[in-house]
Amino acid sequence: xxxxxxxxxxxxxxxxxxxxxxxxxxxxxxxxxxxxxxxxxxxxxxxxxxxxxxxxxxxxxxxxxxxxxxxxxxxxxxxxxxxxxxxxxxxxxxxxxxxxxxxxxxxxxxxxxxxxxx
Amino acid sequence: xxxxxxxxxxxxxxxxxxxxxxxxxxxxxxxxxxxxxxxxxxxxxxxxxxxxxxxxxxxxxxxxxxxxxxxxxxxxxxxxxxxxxxxxxxxxxxxxxxxxxxxxxxxxxx
Numbered sequence: 491x492x493x494x495x496x497x498x499x500x501x502x503x504x505x506x507x508x509x510x511x512x513x514x515x516x517x518x519x520x521x522x523x524x525x526x527x528x529x530x531x532x533x534x535x536x537x538x539x540x541x542x543x544x545x546x547x548x549x550x551x552x553x554x555x556x557x558x559x560x561x562x563x564x565x566x567x568x569x570x571x572x573x574x575x576x577x578x579x580x581x582x583x584x585x586x587x588x589x590x591x592x593x594x595x596x597x598x599x600x601x602x603x604x605x606x607x608x
Numbered sequence: 609x610x611x612x613x614x615x616x617x618x619x620x621x622x623x624x625x626x627x628x629x630x631x632x633x634x635x636x637x638x639x640x641x642x643x644x645x646x647x648x649x650x651x652x653x654x655x656x657x658x659x660x661x662x663x664x665x666x667x668x669x670x671x672x673x674x675x676x677x678x679x680x681x682x683x684x685x686x687x688x689x690x691x692x693x694x695x696x697x698x699x700x701x702x703x704x705x706x707x708x709x710x711x712x713x714x715x716x717x718x
Binding site (some may be wrong): 525527536537541542547549550552585590592594596598599600601 | 646655656660704705706707708712
């Protein structure tokens with residue numbers, strides 16, 4: 491069974507940093523593209539970032555470029571998202587998502603909530 | 609990258625059909641067949657229901673179908689059921705190798 495379990499969310503002050511993790515199981519993690527998608531409370535889905543199986547080819551939404559970094563450790567079956575210079579508007583549930591082929595987001599984690607507030 | 613344009617809400621009675629549109633540009637929806645649709649219940653993670661414009665993953669009822677014409681993709685749900693009441697989002701690959709979602713559509717089953 492495919493499972494994606496995010497962690498690392500929490501309350502952080504504006505300007506702070508956070509690293510989100512996503513542990514994958516039930517499939518060969520190193521074979522798949524992976525994404526992060528976020529959703530602010532009561533709002534829609536927003537695509538954040540994607541990374542290729544070998545850790546290359548990271549792309550980012552304009553709204554987060556320069557502020558976040560996606561990475562992965564295939565030996566640990568883990569996807570990461572480093573969030574820096576956090577702003578109140580970055581408050582959201584962050585989902586870790588597997589990509590079955592090209593932009594087929596077939597498995598989603600349960601999400602981890604990041605709250606940016608003073 | 610601007611969000612794809614979806615109607616904020618649609619509604620229909622049980623048994624009826626509804627269609628949700630998703631309008632983008634030549635750089636996303638119109639330029640690629642990498643359009644997908646997701647269903648989301650409140651407090652839950654989204655679920656893939658259509659990929660590559662018109663393909664259904666295993667387990668998704670054939671009441672759900674997708675299509676595309678030019679820069680607009682569409683999701684049609686036929687034989688509407690109460691359990692279809694949810695939020696629906698489209699997503700597309702873009703020419704910049706990024707992704708973009710629509711703003712979401714709330715489906716109400718009357």
